[in-house]
Amino acid sequence: MKICVLFGSFNPLTKAHVTALKTAVDAIGADKGLFVATNGQYLKRKTVKIGDPFYLPEDERKVIIEQVCESEPNLEFWGFELGGINPSRFKTLCKIQKQYPDAEIYEIQGADKVHTLLTNSYDEEYVGNFRFVIFERNGIDLDEMFNESPLLSQQRASFVILPPIDEISSTEVRNRFYAGEDFSTLVPQVVVEALNKYKPTDFSISFEERMKVTMASGRFGRQTARKEIYKLNTKLFHDWQNGTSDIVFGNHKAFLDGAKLYRTPCDVSDIGKVYESTQTGCINADCMDIAEQLIAQGYNPAILNLASAKKPGGGYRDGSGAQEESLCYR
Numbered sequence: 001m002k003i004c005v006l007f008g009s010f011n012p013l014t015k016a017h018v019t020a021l022k023t024a025v026d027a028i029g030a031d032k033g034l035f036v037a038t039n040g041q042y043l044k045r046k047t048v049k050i051g052d053p054f055y056l057p058e059d060e061r062k063v064i065i066e067q068v069c070e071s072e073p074n075l076e077f078w079g080f081e082l083g084g085i086n087p088s089r090f091k092t093l094c095k096i097q098k099q100y101p102d103a104e105i106y107e108i109q110g111a112d113k114v115h116t117l118l119t120n121s122y123d124e125e126y127v128g129n130f131r132f133v134i135f136e137r138n139g140i141d142l143d144e145m146f147n148e149s150p151l152l153s154q155q156r157a158s159f160v161i162l163p164p165i166d167e168i169s170s171t172e173v174r175n176r177f178y179a180g181e182d183f184s185t186l187v188p189q190v191v192v193e194a195l196n197k198y199k200p201t202d203f204s205i206s207f208e209e210r211m212k213v214t215m216a217s218g219r220f221g222r223q224t225a226r227k228e229i230y231k232l233n234t235k236l237f238h239d240w241q242n243g244t245s246d247i248v249f250g251n252h253k254a255f256l257d258g259a260k261l262y263r264t265p266c267d268v269s270d271i272g273k274v275y276e277s278t279q280t281g282c283i284n285a286d287c288m289d290i291a292e293q294l295i296a297q298g299y300n301p302a303i304l305n306l307a308s309a310k311k312p313g314g315g316y317r318d319g320s321g322a323q324e325e326s327l328c329y330r
Contacts, residue, residue, distance in 0.1 A: 003032055016167065021033040033074055108133045
């Protein structure tokens with residue numbers, strides 16, 4: 001018995017994915033082909049890291065693949081790659097092998113992915129225990145790759161090399177989806193129907209999600225946190241400035257029209273009410289958050305930005321430098 005296994009995010013599934021699995025099954029005379037999808041925990045984290053918020057949850061990808069397989073008698077949906085945020089193809093293949101102890105298991109890869117076999121911590125077991133169907137890619141010399149690797153050279157008989165096929169590009173589907181362009185020629189009809197339920201704005205990455213991924217990466221520190229916060233605040237400010245978001249402080253133009261800019265020292269005693277004394281305090285929070293709270297309490301706050309004249313805004317444009325603010329209110 002021979003089984004072909006195709007790993008992928010299938011976010012979303014494309015016609016090229018189906019073609020790749022069917023072609024491999026036919027080429028080696030396999031009894032069945034299995035789709036193994038990237039697990040949701042890892043895929044969600046990946047979408048945050050690459051900045052592409054498009055994410056179909058596990059149950060939706062499962063339903064799509066199963067519906068496609070209904071018209072493909074030799075194809076099945078096996079499940080999701082094992083390992084959570086640290087997925088392992090090797091461990092997943094081992095589980096499939098345990099299910100089918102007498103089967104020869106063939107993993108399907110593009111020529112550009114063969115080198116990853118040598119960076120796996122289980123490289124010798126990986127290459128030694130399983131077989132591979134490799135689709136050639138232009139510009140990649142597989143013969144040279146096998147000649148340079150003793151491990152690959154030793155297991156050369158375990159590799160079946162097939163001619164190139166169309167690129168498998170879920171990215172192209174997502175790009176067309178975002179642009180409002182037709183993508184129906186790239187995906188099965190069930191995917192068209194699934195994506196028609198969504199709008200591009202339905203997919204987004206929250207600040208909390210970005211920070212969670214940053215912290216989980218093990219590189220989280222004050223510098224990283226500051227840059228992430230500046231990036232978010234800068235985007236919010238630009239959206240407000242450009243009129244694409246009203247935020248909670250109202251229209252940006254109206255805000256500017258009502259603002260006063262003092263470029264020289266001045267006496268404010270004739271501008272507003274004079275107070276006999278002033279209370280001061282230090283609050284470890286964003287000045288705009290505090291201002292919003294004060295407005296809700298009936299105060300009329302003034303925000304004084306004390307960042308340096310050389311870098312107004314405290315370097316918020318490049319995510320570095322200090323940004324100290326003083327909030328005076330009555």
